[in-house]
Amino acid sequence: MHGVRCGYCNQQDTLSAREQPNYFHLFWIPLFKIGTSRYAECSHCKRVYSKEEFPTEMKKALSKT
Template sequence: MILFFGTRQGKTSLKKLDSISCPYCKQLNTLTLIESSNYFHVFWIKLFKLSSHKIAECSHCKRAYYENEFTHEMKQKTIN
């Protein structure tokens, strides 16, 4: 019997962070939240989530912020 198992990245979701300015370039409404997760799977069926990552990127200055660099306003918007 052959058993296929391993890890695989799930679908990446994009969410616009409205009414928040970029801490670097100070432009308003330019931040996009990118969320991705890794799953454990058996026969290509997702069983449970192993980890998730959040990154905010500014479309004006192209600066990326990891989850530990989020400002208070960015953290509040990602919770909702």
């Protein structure tokens, strides 16, 4: 995310937003998608922010994309 600082290590432009699909499994076989998890990770300190932890600066940057 351009122009956003990590709240933990204070580095700018190191956060990347990710989406991970969640599937229902039956005996380790994914059958169908039941949802999606969103998170951001800092490439410098490896801190992971869940969607609920996003500060307003991150939310604004994500809404622009």
